[in-house]
Amino acid sequence: xxxxxxxxxxxxxxxxxxxxxxELSHCYGCGRLNEQGHQLKSFWEGEESVAHFLPKPxxxxxxxxxxxxxxxxxxxCHGTGTAAAAAYRSEGRGMDTLPPHRFVTAGLHxxxxxxxxxxxxxxxxxxxxxxxxxxxxxxxxxxxxxxxCAEGEIVAVEMPExxxxxxxxxx
Numbered sequence: 001x002x003x004x005x006x007x008x009x010x011x012x013x014x015x016x017x018x019x020x021x022x023e024l025s026h027c028y029g030c031g032r033l034n035e036q037g038h039q040l041k042s043f044w045e046g047e048e049s050v051a052h053f054l055p056k057p058x059x060x061x062x063x064x065x066x067x068x069x070x071x072x073x074x075x076x077c078h079g080t081g082t083a084a085a086a087a088y089r090s091e092g093r094g095m096d097t098l099p100p101h102r103f104v105t106a107g108l109h110x111x112x113x114x115x116x117x118x119x120x121x122x123x124x125x126x127x128x129x130x131x132x133x134x135x136x137x138x139x140x141x142x143x144x145x146x147x148x149c150a151e152g153e154i155v156a157v158e159m160p161e162x163x164x165x166x167x168x169x170x171x
Contacts, residue, residue, distance in 0.1 A: 015041035016049070016081040019095040024102045024159070029077030040074060042081040042126070049082040049126040049138075055118050066116040071150045074124050075140045076108050079154025082126040083136035087158070090131050103136065104163075107155035116142065116149040126154075134158040 017030045017040065028037040042051040053074055061067035083103040088095050095101075116122065123143045130137040135157050142150040 014095075015043055015051075016085045016095065017041060017077075019100070020084075020102060021100050024100075024163075027077060029073045030081055038070075038073065038077070040077045040081070040124075042078050042085070042124075044085065047127065049078065049085065051078045051081075051124045053122045053124065054120075055116075055122065057118065060118055064118060066118050066122075068110075068112060071112065071116060071142055072108065072110045072152070074122065075110055075142060075150065075152035076105055076154060078124040078126055079108075079138040079140055079152070080105055080156045082128065082138045082140075083154070083156035086128045086131055086136050086138075102159040103156035104159050105154060106135070106157045108152060110150055110152040112150050114147065114149050117144050120144050122149075129153070 017025070017032055020032070022033065025031045025033040028034055030040040031037050032039055038053065040051050040053060042049050051074070055066045055070060059066050059070045080103040084101045085095060087101040088097070124140055125143070126138045126140040128136060129139050135155065138154045138156065140152050140154060141148045
């Protein structure tokens with residue numbers, strides 16, 4: 001079932017996160033409705049997912065370098081977005097179809113490999129390692145100037161239907 005009559009061109013230019021239902025689009029890292037958040041946008045590039053993010057001066061750990069919490073947040077949100085997109089792909093349907101897939105983090109492991117410079121565009125790349133039932137495992141890297149600064153593994157699980165019902169009841 002099409003949600004909004006999107007055409008193919010529009011689908012190819014929209015980020016994974018643009019397809020999240022409004023009631024599930026408030027995440028600080030990737031929620032398009034969170035004006036104060038990062039609003040990370042992830043896309044397919046072949047079999048990999050990719051996102052870009054330019055850290056602001058207030059994302060500083062020490063002068064010249066990004067703080068680790070931002071790095072973890074970017075890997076996390078890119079991983080759960082990739083999980084959602086992979087679930088749709090595995091079912092052979094578009095992200096504009098119902099029912100929606102939305103994933104939350106069950107596990108996150110981040111390895112910081114080198115300091116991440118601030119003031120340069122960061123690239124986050126993800127690969128689906130495993131899809132098993134309601135669980136998707138994604139590996140991801142975060143790079144600056146072509147150098148991998150961090151890598152992570154995100155274990156994402158499909159959001160329980162009760163989350164949506166709870167959210168709707170409190171809105």
